[in-house]
Amino acid sequence: MQWPGGTASFIGREAEMAALTRHAMAGDGGLTLLTGEAGSGKSRLLAELGDRAEAAGLRVLRGRAVPGSGAFRPLAEALVRAAPPALARDERLAPFRSVLAWMLPAWPAGAAPSAHLVDPALVLGEAILELLEVVRSGSRCLVLLDDLHWADEDTLAALQYIAPALGDVPVRIIGAARSDERRPDGLAHLLTRREASHIAVPRMERTELAVLARVCAGDVLSPDLESYLVDAAGGLPLLLEELIAHLLGTGALAGGPGGWRAVRDLAGTVPPGFAEIVHHKAALLAREHREVIVVAALLGQDIRWELLPAATATGRALVAASIRAGAESGLLTVDAAGTPRWRHALTREAVLTRLSAPERADLAATVVDRLDGAGAVEREPALLADLHARAGRPHRAAELLRRQAADHVRAGALAAAADILERAVVLAAGDTGLAVAVRVDHVRALTLTARIDDAVAGGDQELRRAPEPGRSDLAAALADACLAAERFDDAQRYLREIADPAGPRALCLAAQLTLGRGDPRTAAELADRAAAAAERTDQPDLLCASLEVVGRARRRSDPRRAGEALRSALRTAEEHGLAPRRIRALSELGVEDLFEAGDGAALRQAEALAVEAGMLGTALGLALQQTALAASTEGIVDAAARAQRCADRATRLRLDGMRGHALMWVARGRVFADRRDEAGAILDDALRLSVSPVHIHAARHQLAGLDAWLDDDTDGAVAGLGRAVGTLRGAPGANATPIWGEWALLATIADPADGRAREELRSSDVGVQVINRAAQQLADAVAAHHAGDADLAARFLADGRALLVRTPFHRALFESFLTTADGLVDPIATLNSALAWLATTDEVRMVRRCRVLLRRAGGAVPRPARDRGPVPVHLRARGVTGREFEVLGLVAEGLDNPGIAQRLHLSRRTVETHVGRLLAKTGERSRGTLSHWLAPRPD
The missing domain is CATH 1.10.10.10 (Winged helix-like DNA-binding domain superfamily/Winged helix DNA-binding domain)
Known part of the structure; x- marks a missing residue:
C-alpha cells in the first residue's frame, strides 16, 4: 500500500516522516515513541502521519495528554470517538464493559471497581486490547498519542502492558513526547522496552531551516533576514514559523523584487524568544479579552471554556468573543468541530509567564472562590485543588486531592491515586488530623499497587506522631499492607498499635495474621469473634472479611461450618451491594468444587464476575483453581496447558506468586508428557517466585515419586511421595492436596502389613478432599485383601471407585496402582478400563505405563x-x-x-x-x- 501524495515531504523532517511511515505501515503491530524538544515538530509529524494514514484506508485514533488531566486521558480521547456507547453491546467486550466504562464515561456503568485490584491499569490494558480488535474491524489501526511527557503513570503502565501484546495484532501505537523535560518514570521505562521502537527528532540544521524559512515566507529572503531567522529559531521549526508569522503580522517585513527584507532593526524591535512573541500577541488583545485568555491559561492545558464564565465572572458572550480574538491573534486554534485549543503547549506556558508569583496567587484565589461558589468542586476537584495550592491554601487543596484520589481508586487508577496522595501528604503538613487521614489513604493506595516498602516507610514515620483516632486507622492500614506481603512480624507490630484490640478490625487482622502463620484453629476462633463484633456494630464489610477468614481456616477441620460461613459472607455481600466481597466469597465457595470434584460452575461464575469487576488478580487465582480441578478431570498434561496460559497472564500482570503457582502445574505436565528434563528448571523458577515455597518443595518431591512410579520404581515412588507429605505436615493451613492419598495408597500396596500411612490419612483432616477419601477406601481394600477378608476388600474397593467417578485421571492412576496389588483386581480388565479413558488424553507416560503393566499381566496390547x-x-x-x-x-x-x-x-x-x-x-x-x-x- 502506498501513501497518497507520497512525494510530499516535510522540509528537514523527510527521514523522520519516512521512518514513521514504515512503522505505521509495517505488517505487524507495536509501539513507536517519537521524542524531541518542544517546538521540534513532533505534533506536526503525528498530524500529517494521521492524515496520510486515513487517506490510505487505516483506522486512525488520536489522543493527547495534558498536564493534570487525570488518569487515562490520552487513551480515552483516542478511543471515545471510535467506541460509541452502542459498542458496549458487542459480545466480545462483555467481560470488559465495566472496565471500559471507567475510561469512557458515556458507556453504561457496570459493577463497581474492586478494592482488591492488583493493578487496574493492567486490567484496562486487557480491555483496550480487546476493544482495539473490535474497533479495527479487520483492518489495520493506527493510534496516535501526543504529549506523553504529561501522561499519568497509569496510562504509561497500560502502554507498558499493551506493548508486548501488539506483536500479533495489526495495531500500531505511535506516541510523541518531549525530550527536554523530566520524563515520568513510566515513560522512561517505555523507552527502554525491547518491544518499543524509538525515533528521535533532532534540531534542524541551518541549511534546512533556511529552506523552511523561505517556504514559510513564500518568497526569497534577504541574506540578513535569513541569517537572523535561522539564528533566532535555534534549530526549532515551530519557533521559526511563529517568528515569521509575528514579523509579517506586525509589518516588520516588506516585500519587493528581491524578496522579503526587514524595514527596521529586528534586534531592537522583534523579540528574540518565543515567550516574547506570545506576550506581544496577548498585548494586542482588548483588555477584557486578554483577562479571559489569562484565566484560561490558569485553568490548564485544555481550554475550559465551559468554566470560563464563572471563573471570570463574565457572560458567555464575552468568553466566546475572547476565544475568537485569541484564535485570530494566533494564541489559540479552533478545529472543525469548534473546539478551541492552545496553538502549542508552549503558548499557554508563555501566557502565564506574564504574571508575577504574587499576581498568580491572587488571581488563583479569586478564580477558585468564584468556581467554589458556582459548585464546580464536585465536578473539578483536581482543578480546584491546584488553584487552592497556587492561592496559598494547602490544607483545602489536600482535602480536594483526597477526593480526587478516591475517584481514581474507584476508577482503578491506583498509581495515579498514589501520586496524587503523595502531593496531598506534603500539602496536609501542619494539620495533624488531616495529615494522618491523607497518610492512611496513601498507605492503602500504595498497598493496592504492591508498593509495600513505600507504604510502610511513609506510614511508619507518620505513625510516630499521629494522635487517636487516626493512629489506630493508620496502624490498621499498615498491618494490612504487611499481611499482603506476608511480612507477619511487621504486621504483628502494627496490630499492637490499634487502640481497641477487641474491636472487629483488630480481630479480623489478627485472624488473617494467625492463619498466615499456619494456625488455622486459633485463626478461626479470632475470626468468629471478629464476625460477631462486626455484626453487633453493623460493619458489613468487616463482617464479610471475618467470615471469609472463618471459611478458609475451617476448610479442612470442619468443612460444613466453613461452607456456612462463606455462604453467610455471600449473603451479606449481596444484601449490602459489596461486589468485591461477593466475588471473594464465591471464589472461596468454589474451592468446594475443587475438593469434591464438582463441575466447576461456581469457580467459572466467580471468575466471570471478577473479570467484569476488573479484579484480574482474583480472576487469575480462580483460573488456577480450575486448573487444579482440570488435573483430575482432564489429565495432568491438559491441565498444564491451562497452567501455562495462567503463567503467561501472571507475567503480564506482574503477579509473581501466582506465576510460581502456575509453573508448579506446568512442571507436573512436563513430567507426564515425557519432557521431565524441563521440569526441574521450571520448579526452580516457581520456587524463586512463590510466596509460599512449601507447596513448591512438596510438588518437587511428589513429582520425583510419580516419575519413579512411571519408571516402574515403586520403592522410589513411595519414598518421593512420603517426602512430599513430610513437607506438608509442617503446613497445617495448606490445601488438602491429593498427594496424601497418592502416598497412603501406594505405601499400603508396597507393604500391606504396615498401616502407618493409611492410619495417618484416616486421622488427618485432608479427607475433605474426595480423592484422599477414595484413596483411604482403596488402601483399606488392599489391607483387607492382604488379611484374607475378600468381602470387606470388595466393599472398600467399590466404595473407593465410586468416589472417583468424577475424577477420571486419578481413577486411572489409582487403578494402575491397584494392578500391582497381588490379586485384588483383574489387572487386564482394570488396565483396559484405564486405557479406555487415557486414550482420549495426551497422557503419554501414563499410557505407556499402563501398556507395560498390561503386557506384563498377559493382556493383548493394541x-x-x-x-x-x-x-x-x-x-x-x-x-x-x-x-x-x-x-x-x-x-x-x-x-x-x-x-x-x-x-x-x-x-x-x-x-x-x-x-x-x-x-x-x-x-x-x-x-x-x-x-x-x-x-x-x-x-
Whole structure:
C-alpha cells in the first residue's frame, strides 16, 4: 500500500516522516515513541502521519495528554470517538464493559471497581486490547498519542502492558513526547522496552531551516533576514514559523523584487524568544479579552471554556468573543468541530509567564472562590485543588486531592491515586488530623499497587506522631499492607498499635495474621469473634472479611461450618451491594468444587464476575483453581496447558506468586508428557517466585515419586511421595492436596502389613478432599485383601471407585496402582478400563505405563495407532480397538463379512478375525447380539 501524495515531504523532517511511515505501515503491530524538544515538530509529524494514514484506508485514533488531566486521558480521547456507547453491546467486550466504562464515561456503568485490584491499569490494558480488535474491524489501526511527557503513570503502565501484546495484532501505537523535560518514570521505562521502537527528532540544521524559512515566507529572503531567522529559531521549526508569522503580522517585513527584507532593526524591535512573541500577541488583545485568555491559561492545558464564565465572572458572550480574538491573534486554534485549543503547549506556558508569583496567587484565589461558589468542586476537584495550592491554601487543596484520589481508586487508577496522595501528604503538613487521614489513604493506595516498602516507610514515620483516632486507622492500614506481603512480624507490630484490640478490625487482622502463620484453629476462633463484633456494630464489610477468614481456616477441620460461613459472607455481600466481597466469597465457595470434584460452575461464575469487576488478580487465582480441578478431570498434561496460559497472564500482570503457582502445574505436565528434563528448571523458577515455597518443595518431591512410579520404581515412588507429605505436615493451613492419598495408597500396596500411612490419612483432616477419601477406601481394600477378608476388600474397593467417578485421571492412576496389588483386581480388565479413558488424553507416560503393566499381566496390547479411533469408553474397557469398532458398526448395519471386507478394503479372513475378537471381548455368542453394545452407556 502506498501513501497518497507520497512525494510530499516535510522540509528537514523527510527521514523522520519516512521512518514513521514504515512503522505505521509495517505488517505487524507495536509501539513507536517519537521524542524531541518542544517546538521540534513532533505534533506536526503525528498530524500529517494521521492524515496520510486515513487517506490510505487505516483506522486512525488520536489522543493527547495534558498536564493534570487525570488518569487515562490520552487513551480515552483516542478511543471515545471510535467506541460509541452502542459498542458496549458487542459480545466480545462483555467481560470488559465495566472496565471500559471507567475510561469512557458515556458507556453504561457496570459493577463497581474492586478494592482488591492488583493493578487496574493492567486490567484496562486487557480491555483496550480487546476493544482495539473490535474497533479495527479487520483492518489495520493506527493510534496516535501526543504529549506523553504529561501522561499519568497509569496510562504509561497500560502502554507498558499493551506493548508486548501488539506483536500479533495489526495495531500500531505511535506516541510523541518531549525530550527536554523530566520524563515520568513510566515513560522512561517505555523507552527502554525491547518491544518499543524509538525515533528521535533532532534540531534542524541551518541549511534546512533556511529552506523552511523561505517556504514559510513564500518568497526569497534577504541574506540578513535569513541569517537572523535561522539564528533566532535555534534549530526549532515551530519557533521559526511563529517568528515569521509575528514579523509579517506586525509589518516588520516588506516585500519587493528581491524578496522579503526587514524595514527596521529586528534586534531592537522583534523579540528574540518565543515567550516574547506570545506576550506581544496577548498585548494586542482588548483588555477584557486578554483577562479571559489569562484565566484560561490558569485553568490548564485544555481550554475550559465551559468554566470560563464563572471563573471570570463574565457572560458567555464575552468568553466566546475572547476565544475568537485569541484564535485570530494566533494564541489559540479552533478545529472543525469548534473546539478551541492552545496553538502549542508552549503558548499557554508563555501566557502565564506574564504574571508575577504574587499576581498568580491572587488571581488563583479569586478564580477558585468564584468556581467554589458556582459548585464546580464536585465536578473539578483536581482543578480546584491546584488553584487552592497556587492561592496559598494547602490544607483545602489536600482535602480536594483526597477526593480526587478516591475517584481514581474507584476508577482503578491506583498509581495515579498514589501520586496524587503523595502531593496531598506534603500539602496536609501542619494539620495533624488531616495529615494522618491523607497518610492512611496513601498507605492503602500504595498497598493496592504492591508498593509495600513505600507504604510502610511513609506510614511508619507518620505513625510516630499521629494522635487517636487516626493512629489506630493508620496502624490498621499498615498491618494490612504487611499481611499482603506476608511480612507477619511487621504486621504483628502494627496490630499492637490499634487502640481497641477487641474491636472487629483488630480481630479480623489478627485472624488473617494467625492463619498466615499456619494456625488455622486459633485463626478461626479470632475470626468468629471478629464476625460477631462486626455484626453487633453493623460493619458489613468487616463482617464479610471475618467470615471469609472463618471459611478458609475451617476448610479442612470442619468443612460444613466453613461452607456456612462463606455462604453467610455471600449473603451479606449481596444484601449490602459489596461486589468485591461477593466475588471473594464465591471464589472461596468454589474451592468446594475443587475438593469434591464438582463441575466447576461456581469457580467459572466467580471468575466471570471478577473479570467484569476488573479484579484480574482474583480472576487469575480462580483460573488456577480450575486448573487444579482440570488435573483430575482432564489429565495432568491438559491441565498444564491451562497452567501455562495462567503463567503467561501472571507475567503480564506482574503477579509473581501466582506465576510460581502456575509453573508448579506446568512442571507436573512436563513430567507426564515425557519432557521431565524441563521440569526441574521450571520448579526452580516457581520456587524463586512463590510466596509460599512449601507447596513448591512438596510438588518437587511428589513429582520425583510419580516419575519413579512411571519408571516402574515403586520403592522410589513411595519414598518421593512420603517426602512430599513430610513437607506438608509442617503446613497445617495448606490445601488438602491429593498427594496424601497418592502416598497412603501406594505405601499400603508396597507393604500391606504396615498401616502407618493409611492410619495417618484416616486421622488427618485432608479427607475433605474426595480423592484422599477414595484413596483411604482403596488402601483399606488392599489391607483387607492382604488379611484374607475378600468381602470387606470388595466393599472398600467399590466404595473407593465410586468416589472417583468424577475424577477420571486419578481413577486411572489409582487403578494402575491397584494392578500391582497381588490379586485384588483383574489387572487386564482394570488396565483396559484405564486405557479406555487415557486414550482420549495426551497422557503419554501414563499410557505407556499402563501398556507395560498390561503386557506384563498377559493382556493383548493394541497397537497405538488403533487407539486413536473414536471408541466409546465402555468398549475400550473391554479392549475393543478402533478398527474393531468400525467393524462392529457395520455389523449393526446388517452387513455380512464380504460386505464389510468390501467397505473397509480388507480381506474376508481379516474381517472374520475382527468379528471373532468382538465376540470374545464382549462375551456375546453370536454376531446378531453385538449391536446392543453400540448403545450409549455411562462411563
